[in-house]
Amino acid sequence: xxxxxxxxxxxxxxxxxxxxxxxxxxxxxxxxxxxxxxxxxxxxxxxxxxxxxxxxxxxxxxxxxxxxxxxxxxxxxxxxxxxxxxxxxxxxxxxxxxxxxxxxxxxxxxxxxxxxxxxxxxxxxxxxxxxxxxxxxxxxxxxxxxxxxxxxxxxxxxxxxxxxxxxxxxxxxxxxxxxxxxxxxxxxxxxxxxxxxxxxxxxxxxxxxxxxxxxxxxxx
Amino acid sequence: xxxxxxxxxxxxxxxxxxxxxxxxxxxxxxxxxxxxxxxxxxxxxxxxxxxxxxxxxxxxxxxxxxxxxxxxxxxxxxxxxxxxxxxxxxxxxxxxxxxxxxxxxxxxxxxxxxxxxxxxxxxxxxxxxxxxxxxxxxxxxxxxxxxxxxxxxxxxxxxxxxxxxxxxxxxxxxxxxxxxxxxxxxxxxxxxxxxxxxxxxxxxxxxxxxxxxxxxxxxxxxxxxxxxxxxxxxxxxxxxxxxxxxxxxxxxxxxxxxxxxxxxxxxxxxxxxxxxxxxxxxxxxxxxxxxxxxxxxxxxxxxxxxxxxxxxxxxxxxxxxxxxxxxxxxxxxxxxxxxxxxxxxxxxxxxxxxxxxxxxxxxxxxxxxxxxxxxxxxxxxxxxxxxxxxxxxxxxxxxxxxxxxxxxxxxxxxxxxxxxxxxxxxxxxxxxxxxxxxxxxxxxxxxxxxxxxxxxxxxxxxxxxxxxxxxxxxxxxxxxxxxxxxxxxxxxxxxxxxxxxxxxxxxxxxxxxxxxxxxxxxxxxxxxxxxx
Numbered sequence: 001x002x003x004x005x006x007x008x009x010x011x012x013x014x015x016x017x018x019x020x021x022x023x024x025x026x027x028x029x030x031x032x033x034x035x036x037x038x039x040x041x042x043x044x045x046x047x048x049x050x051x052x053x054x055x056x057x058x059x060x061x062x063x064x065x066x067x068x069x070x071x072x073x074x075x076x077x078x079x080x081x082x083x084x085x086x087x088x089x090x091x092x093x094x095x096x097x098x099x100x101x102x103x104x105x106x107x108x109x110x111x112x113x114x115x116x117x118x119x120x121x122x123x124x125x126x127x128x129x130x131x132x133x134x135x136x137x138x139x140x141x142x143x144x145x146x147x148x149x150x151x152x153x154x155x156x157x158x159x160x161x162x163x164x165x166x167x168x169x170x171x172x173x174x175x176x177x178x179x180x181x182x183x184x185x186x187x188x189x190x191x192x193x194x195x196x197x198x199x200x201x202x203x204x205x206x207x208x209x210x211x212x213x214x215x216x217x218x219x220x
Numbered sequence: 221x222x223x224x225x226x227x228x229x230x231x232x233x234x235x236x237x238x239x240x241x242x243x244x245x246x247x248x249x250x251x252x253x254x255x256x257x258x259x260x261x262x263x264x265x266x267x268x269x270x271x272x273x274x275x276x277x278x279x280x281x282x283x284x285x286x287x288x289x290x291x292x293x294x295x296x297x298x299x300x301x302x303x304x305x306x307x308x309x310x311x312x313x314x315x316x317x318x319x320x321x322x323x324x325x326x327x328x329x330x331x332x333x334x335x336x337x338x339x340x341x342x343x344x345x346x347x348x349x350x351x352x353x354x355x356x357x358x359x360x361x362x363x364x365x366x367x368x369x370x371x372x373x374x375x376x377x378x379x380x381x382x383x384x385x386x387x388x389x390x391x392x393x394x395x396x397x398x399x400x401x402x403x404x405x406x407x408x409x410x411x412x413x414x415x416x417x418x419x420x421x422x423x424x425x426x427x428x429x430x431x432x433x434x435x436x437x438x439x440x441x442x443x444x445x446x447x448x449x450x451x452x453x454x455x456x457x458x459x460x461x462x463x464x465x466x467x468x469x470x471x472x473x474x475x476x477x478x479x480x481x482x483x484x485x486x487x488x489x490x491x492x493x494x495x496x497x498x499x500x501x502x503x504x505x506x507x508x509x510x511x512x513x514x515x516x517x518x519x520x521x522x523x524x525x526x527x528x529x530x531x532x533x534x535x536x537x538x539x540x541x542x543x544x545x546x547x548x549x550x551x552x553x554x555x556x557x558x559x560x561x562x563x564x565x566x567x568x569x570x571x572x573x574x575x576x577x578x579x580x581x582x583x584x585x586x587x588x589x590x591x592x593x594x595x596x597x598x599x600x601x602x603x604x605x606x607x608x609x610x611x612x613x614x615x616x617x618x619x620x621x622x623x624x625x626x627x628x629x630x631x632x633x634x635x636x637x638x639x640x641x642x643x644x645x646x647x648x649x650x651x652x653x654x655x656x657x658x659x660x661x662x663x664x665x666x667x668x669x670x671x672x673x674x675x676x677x678x679x680x681x682x683x684x685x686x687x688x689x690x691x692x693x694x695x696x697x698x699x700x701x702x703x704x705x706x707x708x709x710x711x712x713x714x715x716x717x718x719x720x721x722x723x724x725x726x727x728x729x730x731x732x733x734x735x736x737x738x739x740x741x742x743x744x745x746x747x748x749x750x751x752x
Contacts, residue, residue, distance in 0.1 A: 095673050103665040
């Protein structure tokens with residue numbers, strides 16, 4: 001039976017997080033004033049994002065993606081490649097390439113399960129040669145973002161559910177599969193596979209990984 | 221009368237009689253005092269040979285008077301590509317006081333290379349599948365001058381998992397494959413600087429093992445090779461050595477190797493801890509005071525602090541010989557010097573062998589002696605310290621003194637944890653473990669990355685540690701661990717446990733008979749029981 005390697009993306013394979021992407025789009029608004037206003041708002045929101053992320057990934061998502069409200073889809077698509085070239089590509093951890101290459105050489109399906117936006121993730125996936133990935137989708141009405149995510153919202157337990165369904169559909173043996181994440185919020189995702197590992201983990205995940213004797217990797 | 225006669229056999233062989241002092245035994249990070257049964261034979265390390273008075277001069281002489289090839293200076297040409305490989309942190313044990321012998325060799329060799337216009341020089345630590353050394357350890361080993369000049373671009377650890385960094389050399393007539401570090405193999409001259417601590421070290425093993433990859437290592441780091449080695453501390457009767465020699469000859473066909481080997485004496489400690497190497501019957505009041513002071517101080521410290529304290533005590537080894545040139549003639553001379561230091565003539569095997577396991581092993585420098593390492597020290601290293609035949613009779617009892625705590629270093633030994641908790645409950649059969657799981661661990665992407673980018677032992681390393689105990693495991697009838705603080709670690713290793721040494725000896729006697737001959741290795745010691 002086939003097996004897979006499931007990766008979280010931000011903080012795991014790349015050093016950036018959701019805020020970097022948001023800041024990039026905030027900086028690239030139509031008009032200087034608009035860019036300045038959006039950038040300042042993003043900057044002021046950082047403490048709130050940090051606190052809510054510690055509290056609940058769901059609350060964080062609800063709050064965070066509101067920041068995209070009013071942005072147009074075609075503009076976000078237009079800047080996706082620049083976002084990749086200037087922000088995401090330089091942020092890929094050197095060890096991420098090795099990890100994916102080694103993992104692929106073992107015949108493992110490479111799957112990225114991320115809470116980032118699908119628009120921003122695609123060029124990076126092409127760069128990493130990963131065809132199987134799932135990301136969050138912003139809701140657009142008449143080409144304008146509403147600030148809400150389309151279900152299923154990938155975070156915490158939803159990632160684990162998605163992995164289970166994917167494994168069932170694709171004939172993947174989860175006991176022989178690997179999962180990698182940097183965040184405690186991905187504990188469910190790490191818990192459903194036979195070979196979980198923490199990458200550059202936050203303090204809470206590090207403690208959990210030590211407690212469960214999971215490998216702790218540093219891809220920097 | 222018999223006891224009186226037996227006391228005279230050799231200065232390193234002592235028999236316990238009625239008025240003998242209790243013996244000091246290591247038990248992990250602790251040292252305990254134990255009264256041994258009358259008639260127990262205790263083997264001590266031989267007195268240290270005198271170190272060479274001028275280390276630099278001896279190295280220079282060796283470089284200028286090599287065996288089997290031209291002197292080093294005569295092999296140098298401006299513009300040539302030279303790689304210097306050095307042993308990793310597993311040698312010597314504990315890490316020696318600075319300046320390390322490798323530093324002295326490197327300073328001399330690098331000066332010579334610079335003087336002959338050789339600028340393309342890399343220094344590679346031949347760590348094979350051992351953990352990579354940390355920058356601090358690397359600096360300590362070669363000194364700040366060399367470190368500052370060469371690290372990190374021209375002074376680095378070997379990476380057995382870097383495919384582009386490896387090159388296929390070929391295979392032996394026995395189909396043993398050999399892939400070597402590309403930089404080393406493609407150099408015009410490969411200089412290897414070695415420190416020989418035990419007879420298993422050095423020789424063809426240095427390059428063929430130290431700079432190879434997992435596929436190459438798998439051919440000889442396997443249970444049958446270990447079973448066929450009687451023992452692997454005796455090169456003449458070691459199948460492991462035979463395989464390394466075959467691979468080494470293959471290396472010599474492709475690479476110009478200039479080997480610098482050194483022998484050291486066994487002065488592990490001096491000053492405040494030198495009493496650990498002495499016969500307790502000869503203790504002065506000052507020795508007793510030093511021991512009591514150490515024991516008192518240690519009793520007040522938590523285990524981590526005791527461990528740190530012990531690891532902060534560098535060994536005081538002195539160089540006793542240095543030879544250079546072609547690998548085989550050089551190694552022959554160094555091995556002879558090593559046996560001169562370590563061989564202890566012993567007559568008669570014993571029924572019960574006692575050994576305390578100190579917190580010293582090649583694999584836990586600045587780290588934890590986890591259960592698998594306790595196993596490899598007991599059934600691997602301590603059992604194999606013999607020549608001709610084992611010190612312990614076939615089917616005899618090995619008593620190990622160690623707390624056997626269930627602790628692992630997540631940074632250095634991640635794959636050991638899975639091996640211990642997932643595999644050992646299923647089987648302890650080395651052949652089954654190898655066939656069923658070794659490659660899975662070796663290729664586990666997490667372990668590969670932790671080896672490459674961190675300081676973890678390779679994913680396959682815990683398997684090698686298990687195989688390393690294979691001939692001991694096949695030979696002994698029973699292993700009893702005295703002082704084990706839990707039941708599950710000994711059970712997982714297939715051992716019995718006892719609360720203390722007295723109980724362990726009683727258990728062993730109930731198995732071997734009340735007249736069983738008992739021998740104790742007085743640890744810490746590096747010594748080879750040279751059996752008649």
